[in-house]
Amino acid sequence: MFFDSWSGLLRVVVIGLCVYVTLVVALRLSGKRTLAKMNAFDLVVTVALGSTLATVLLSSEVALAEGALGLVLLIGAQYAVAWTSVRWRPFRAAVKSTPTLLVWQGRLRDRALREQRVSRAEVLQAVRSQSLGGLDQVAAVVLETDGSFSVIPANSAGDLGALDDVPDVHRE
Structure with a gap:
């Protein structure tokens, strides 16, 4: 043994x-x-x-x-x-998934959260990890294809060109 x-x-x-x-x-x-x-x-x-x-x-x-x-x-x-x-x-x-928009212009997208099985708490944690105090300071939160969260603060969003490959960004 x-x-x-x-x-x-x-x-x-x-x-x-x-x-x-x-x-x-x-x-x-x-x-x-x-x-x-x-x-x-x-x-x-x-x-x-x-x-x-x-x-x-x-x-x-x-x-x-x-x-x-x-x-x-x-x-x-x-x-x-x-x-x-x-x-x-x-x-x-x-073979690859697409990124998913979870927050847009400070508002949670409940349907996207449900579809991706992401909780509100997880999104808020991602926002806090960027030293942001509220969703009103967020231009977008994206669930990336690797499962990580990308948080784009409203004050540094620029032209949002980094979101060109994220569905539903410009349709709302």
């Missing part, structure tokens, strides 16, 4: 180092986007990478070459999805 054999420990060390080097090289080759802030699709790939890494590291039934190929395949698929989504709008729409 606590110790099987020295060869098992040696296997974990050797395989662990090899698969670690493979993972680092593959991530460096795939570019910064692979490790960017995650949307839902990125999170799934990251969890799959972790699961694959753990399986290769701890299961003697999976050869190093198989595990390394699995890691490279997942990273390659992530790269292909990111590359395609930048170049083909219908594909991007299929």
Whole structure:
């Protein structure tokens, strides 16, 4: 239960180092986007990478070459999805969500809050985290595609061009 054999420990060390080097090289080759802030699709790939890494590291039934190929395949698929989504709008729409406007000109958009399952308290917390005392000081709060909140204070909203990709901004 606590110790099987020295060869098992040696296997974990050797395989662990090899698969670690493979993972680092593959991530460096795939570019910064692979490790960017995650949307839902990125999170799934990251969890799959972790699961694959753990399986290769701890299961003697999976050869190093198989595990390394699995890691490279997942990273390659992530790269292909990111590359395609930048170049083909219908594909991007299929794999990525769009930002959602939660507050506009100081008013909560209750329907958007319900649809996105965001509470009023969460929005107020995001506003407070920007050192703003009330919604009257807010031009917009956007739920971003990675699940984070962007708060745009009314006094620094400018022309609101940063909201061009957010649906419903100019329709109200």
